[in-house]
Amino acid sequence: MKKKSGGGEGGGANWMDTYGDMVTLLLCFFVLLYSMSTVDENKWKALVQSFNPNATPAETEIEAGDSHGPFAEANDKEPGVADPDVIKEALEAAQEAMQEQINQQVDQLYDQLKQYIEESGKNIEITKGDGYVFLSLVDTVFFYPDKYDMLPEGKALLDNMGPVLKAAAPAIDEIRISGHTAQADPNEENDPEGDRMLSAERAAQVTYYLQQLCRPTGDGKPGIEPARIVGQSYGQHRPIAVNDDEHRKENRRVEMTITGKDLGNKLGDAVEQYYTQREGGSLKEDDAGSSAPTEDDSGSAPSSSGQEG
Template structure:
């Protein structure tokens, strides 16, 4: 009976402990809640930034990175920048000669071809200035037009100033102007392109030319022959072509537009002649 009572007592003790073991998770849960509360309190405290302390830490880090030794860069400073020259140092002799910090590569000597192009450009601008002044002095603004185009200096002669309608024979009044141009072309050192142009009106049956292609080409050729035969210029400095009505500068539906299209252009080309 005593043995049974002890067993009964043990059973009773075990049975009485079961309710307490079921509530032990509350202890762990409470600890977790406490830790989370501490974590959020710390996060809130860290979120308040002290500007003065932040600047002090930043300066300290910058000095550290500049004063340490860099293993990767094999130089002084953690970033390899401490051994660079101080911007407060006095300028060297080269810097004194270039106070504005300009690119010194432009001072390198130019090639012979670059020098030749520069010299030719100066010559072309001088040519344009002389012709423009000549046109102004002789009041030829309505007959001769000078322009600086990408391909070169363009000198446009109105067909009324140089030719009769439907003809390619030079008018005597155009001789002084052509002689003046010839004197400027004599030593220009580049190619002069003589180009004839017409409007879109068909050639009349009384004309000596088949169509506008032939007329525009013959007009350009007449000016070329004047330079070669009367002014004795060398042929290798010229080229000529007739474009008929394919390159208009005005509206062919109006009389004024057709008049502007009937022209001869002398273009002093931007190019160096091959030696």
């Protein structure tokens, strides 16, 4: 008997079964991906150990955008990125800690210099201000009248001060050496040219000696850069005593101002401020540091008579 042909047997819609299976697998795949993106750490460890009982639990790596670790700072605009305000606060805290360390080094520098001066019995005045140490060195230690050559006593004093200054070098912004003269006649000014040159020479002599003494040696030990040691000349124009025979020698002096670094100064340190001025930048009074313009900054000058008494 002839078999009837069945047009519908085998069905043209059987492909739907395969398609449905594929869609189900894709759905399971995306559900699995989603579940992994929000995995619970404890459940993940349990799953891993169920497959491998000998596995050693390890800390899971924190991804950007997570609510833990270094990306936990609240930042609504950019989740997973540290908040700029938090970064700013951290930098300010670090700067404050560094500034406190600098202040402590300046205090220690003052204490060591004061102790040395007291033990030596030298005629030196030392004071401490906010972020600086000030020393006044009279001629009985450094110079004879009308002379700028340093006496051996002056060199010996700087030799002892040098190691103390070098130890504090990371905290020192600038060392400013100021040269002064005494007025020979209380009723008549010194010769202006000779007066200025004599005080400039005195400042230059101390500046040069200190520069050679404190220069960085390249062996890893701290040193003071020559750019941070500055000499200047005042002549007779900033006396601290009357110019009579008894007190004149107090005006014949060299002064040293040691300034500590101020990390909060937006203009930078003394060297940076110099280049700011050179480029025509603004130095406001409330921001300017130790490198504000000073009268008659000078180095070495030709030998001449200051007509000093």
